Amino acid sequence: MRELSMHILDVLENALEAGATQVRLSIEENLCADRLTIFVQDNGQGMDTEIARRALDPFFTTRKTRHVGLGLPLLAEAARRCDGGLTVDSSPGEGTTVTATFRHSHLDRAPLGNLLDSLLAFLLNERTADLVYHHQVIGCPGHSPEAGETHDRVFKLDTTAIRAELGEVPLSHPRVVEWLRRFIAEGEAALTSRIESIPWEGVG
């Protein structure tokens, strides 16, 4: 896939298929250590050791609608060719954690891309689950804003808190979608802003 945000959406969709009601997505861009880490943890049905191992086989799937399962193998390959890797930790009844690491500056590393639409697509899924999203950019000490480097910045989103405010109004309501698009776009944009701004304290 052309963007890592597409892989992220794919892993999030896996969590929903597994019956997850809570998903934690963490993206850490550590510019000092030159490492990008993507972490997706869910409370779905989980997998036993054998299925977790076979999940990285492109010709293995537990789905009945098709005969291949390409999502995790493609992500694993994308990480591997960027001096990184992918691990899948899972236990039946306890959920699954997928961790993908990349060398941040690797020439072959796909851009994170359109995270807004990936998050929105997940939040609009008919199988609802709460999402705790944490995107952090860790800058290097001593680098100045004038050099174009970012300071440590974080954008957080917690749909538990958003749903608590909305009550019976679903996230798919057009006004809520409009609000989410603006909120996420502003939050993500602030991570790469060169202008000093108020520390972000998203809802939740």
Added chain:
Amino acid sequence: MPRIKSVEELRKIREAARRDLKIRTDTGTKVIIGMGTCGIAAGARQTMHAIIEELQKRGIDANVTTVGCIGMCSKEPLVDIEQAGRPRVTYCNVHPDMVPRLIEEHLIKGNVVPEWVMDRMPGEGIGQS
């Protein structure tokens, strides 16, 4: 966006939205987009983006939701349009440049676009949004 401002905005949205929630549930329009691995790879995110933009531009009141793979991977992106009392229509290979005509014909004029249809199912109430 400071926290207090976010909370206030959400409360205002809730107040405005809850008034029409029952009407929306019983009679509203739902646009459902396939978002499995195949859909994502085929560009379903861009299709979703185009649909949301077009609905907002035209001021059309419809809920957009996403679902997983149904097994027709070569036909992705798939888009279902569901309206109470009308057959649910599945459109296949829906790319962003098709969205304006799809919205215009199906939602505004009430005409199915036959050359893009993959399937139709009998219509009922759309249930909970």
